[in-house]
Amino acid sequence: MPELPEVETIVRTCRPRLVGRRIVAFHSRWRKNVAPTLPAARRAIVGRRITALTRRAKFIVFRLDDGGCLLVHLRMSGRLEWAKNGLPEPRHVRATWDLDDGQRLLFCDARKFGRILYTRDLAAATADLGPEPLERGFTPAKLGHLLQQRRRQLKPLLLDQSVIAGLGNIYTDEALFLAGLHPTIRSDALNETNIRRLHQAIRDVLRLAIRQHGTSLDWIYPGGWMQERLLVYGRAGEPCRRCGTPIVALRIAQRGTHICPRCQNGVAQRG
Ligand SMILES: [Zn+2]
Known part of the structure; x- marks a missing residue:
């Protein structure tokens, strides 16, 4: 299972391709992994611009231009990949994001434990998490x-x-x-x-x-x-x-x- 260093690496790698982009479509082929519901998450994020990509614990956090946040947890086997033009889609694609520059981000997850969560209140959604061990306040x-x-x-x-x-x-x-x-x-x-x-x-x-x-x-x-x-x-x-x-x-x-x-x-x- 990816831990803090793996999730941090994914965030740093994806950040240049995601920040500043607008989400033009969002689909999930496995509704149960999207909260609060797939239609609600789609309504909330489609049309929004991604202003930052950060990490909280093992969550990847997409910060959106209206103050909302989309959280992705990879759990046991989830991973983010980019669709490649002309190549067949990888296996186990559970969700896709289309961006305004034509890129498509894929959430692949063989074991389907991964989660995608939309929230307007990041602090409340992550209130049960302990402190970040690399932050200054962790003495x-x-x-x-x-x-x-x-x-x-x-x-x-x-x-x-x-x-x-x-x-x-x-x-x-x-x-x-x-x-x-x-x-x-x-x-x-x-x-x-x-x-x-x-x-x-x-x-x-x-x-x-x-x-x-x-x-x-x-x-x-x-x-x-x-x-x-x-x-x-x-x-x-x-x-x-x-x-x-x-x-x-x-x-x-x-x-x-x-x-x-x-x-x-x-x-x-x-x-
Ligand atoms: Zn020893």
């Missing part, structure tokens, strides 16, 4: 507060979009490794040093992954190079890049999890 003190409040295991807590926005399975595993923390440690057991390390680790891994254009693991998201730089995710049985101990795959809160049993030694460290 070690803020992270510490979120961790102390929750009293949950670190892995499921970091995956919870209402706590921190944008992290998924890959970057949670990578951040916990960088911070030297076992994923089952309870969030309220961390001391200040642990919290500072985890804060730095989350930011470092997301910034590196954005520079690498995200992680390409299968056909759903091509074009990134972060897979070459991953330290634990998907490396079960391979030697830890720091200490040589084989990386172990665990199952924590129903999610495949990768750790170095030596570098992430299971207890919050003092000091």
Whole structure:
């Protein structure tokens, strides 16, 4: 599933071709993925100009010239593609946007979990999302507060979009490794040093992954190079890049999890 760095890469790549363009038609072949309804979304966006393309958590946000917003969530297998003249349409096209310069943007989604949502109130539509980890306001003190409040295991807590926005399975595993923390440690057991390390680790891994254009693991998201730089995710049985101990795959809160049993030694460290 695309996480913050992959969605950020898609936004940066699509932005020059979308901003300033007017939407002249919108169609969906799978009505159930459009909210509030397909006709309402079409009425709201057709004729509008796209003034900005941004990201909130794992949502791609089209900002429109009347103040409305169209949100696209790729979920498990969604992707945006451009129709290419003279070439057959790719498989699994669920929605299309025609633009005033003749371009056609496609939303392809093999597994149909993706969502397209129109809203006039972006803040209300995203009110249940936690803070953006790369924004200035996300300080070690803020992270510490979120961790102390929750009293949950670190892995499921970091995956919870209402706590921190944008992290998924890959970057949670990578951040916990960088911070030297076992994923089952309870969030309220961390001391200040642990919290500072985890804060730095989350930011470092997301910034590196954005520079690498995200992680390409299968056909759903091509074009990134972060897979070459991953330290634990998907490396079960391979030697830890720091200490040589084989990386172990665990199952924590129903999610495949990768750790170095030596570098992430299971207890919050003092000091
Ligand atoms: Zn190690």
